[in-house]
Amino acid sequence: MSNRYVIGVDLGGSRVRAVLANEKGEFLDRCEFPTLADKGLYFVLERILECVRSVSSNAPRIDAIGVGAPGPINSKEGVVSNPPNLPGWVNVPLAKLIEEKTGIPTFLGNDANLAALGEFTYGSGKYVQHLIYITVSTGVGGGIIIDGQLLEGHNGAAGEVGHMVVQPGGPKCSCGGYGHLEALSSGTAIAKRAREAASLNKDTIMIELAGSVDKINAKIVDEAAKKGDPLALKLLEQAGQWLGYALINLIHIFNPQMISIGGGVSEAGELLLGPARKVVFEGLMPVFKQDLQIVKASLGGDVGLAGAVALALQESAKSKV
Ligand SMILES: [Zn+2]
Structure with missing residues (x-):
């Protein structure tokens, strides 16, 4: 269970951000691109994958990817439903798409829910x-x-x-x-x-x-x-x-x-x-x-990334029990 590495992704209407983190949730590397959501789903997906590749190059392996995206989300199915700031995204199985391209188990959450998880795990709610x-x-x-x-x-x-x-x-x-x-x-x-x-x-x-x-x-x-x-x-x-x-x-x-x-x-x-x-x-x-x-x-502006990291660590711990 030691030395796990995960990636947290925060997909927003204006920018895609990703971090590499260790199992303490410390950020080791980060990447950011403008989302350019109007260029369509596959363009944005490629941006996410580019960010994931960029931060994972410094890790021996990646155990899981956590992704926060604007709601409404079906987190159980890993599906982005139809967020107002990602036009043209209707029932996109984002977790599955990322998992297929990277071979890494990927988990999706609503960005506000993940921000709560981030603040709970690493911020004001730590105790x-x-x-x-x-x-x-x-x-x-x-x-x-x-x-x-x-x-x-x-x-x-x-x-x-x-x-x-x-x-x-x-x-x-x-x-x-x-x-x-x-x-x-x-x-x-x-x-x-x-x-x-x-x-x-x-x-x-x-x-x-x-x-x-x-x-x-x-x-x-x-x-x-x-x-x-x-x-x-x-x-x-x-x-x-x-x-x-x-x-x-x-x-x-x-x-x-x-x-x-x-x-x-x-x-x-x-x-x-x-x-x-x-x-x-x-x-x-x-x-x-x-x-x-x-x-x-x-946690300020990094709260969503912290939550995506917390989700990835939680899920990868479950799969190793
Ligand atoms: Zn309302």
Whole structure:
């Protein structure tokens, strides 16, 4: 079982990244290419294989490959269903395709679920057994780990926390539903509300920071809030409160020890987490508050790669038992 080597791949809409890792999960080599998803499935597949070949050249052998890809995913079948940022990908058996070309056992996971696994194995959740990880960026995704096990569900699609209803009849979500957490607290939603508010109330530094109302994005809101802009602070507070309502539901159902919040919007730190924590601790039954921590995730941009490595190590350990 000693000296295992695995490859972790993070397939995103804009870039493909891969790392070679040892069994401690330490990254030994890495590779990155633009995805160029509009060139089609086989072009992207070749990019992934090129990355895999590049990082594996320094290892005596590779025991497994873990791949994180945008959901929806059927992780049990290793199939990418039809992600919005990989146009033309419909029910692609990605794990099988990579395995056939490399001869290495390959395992697929939803990128947000794998980010949860990465944060659990190597990041803020390293010392807990029950973790809910939520990434707040362009969208909102997550993963639920209870008793040290990632919750996968019937199709391996569990943990879509961004699509919980937190405001019935609220704004339309990217999935077609209404009032979902993603439609209220994602970077996209925060930016949209910021532009609407700034067009009515010109008394905000966001317009100056962005250059014009229509250029305001979530990063500008964060920057303005950190400079004390009241409107930007209010927008992050609201996003944090909606996140808090979603967390009350999740915590009452799953009884986690830790909630770890990652993704670009989490860079706002306490400006987002503070209001979320306040809503949560006011809304929970006492037993659920015991030892509960709500923290910012610690792995940053490599969290998906860390999760893909953790998946590959887990699966290769199973096959050697
Ligand atoms: Zn939704």
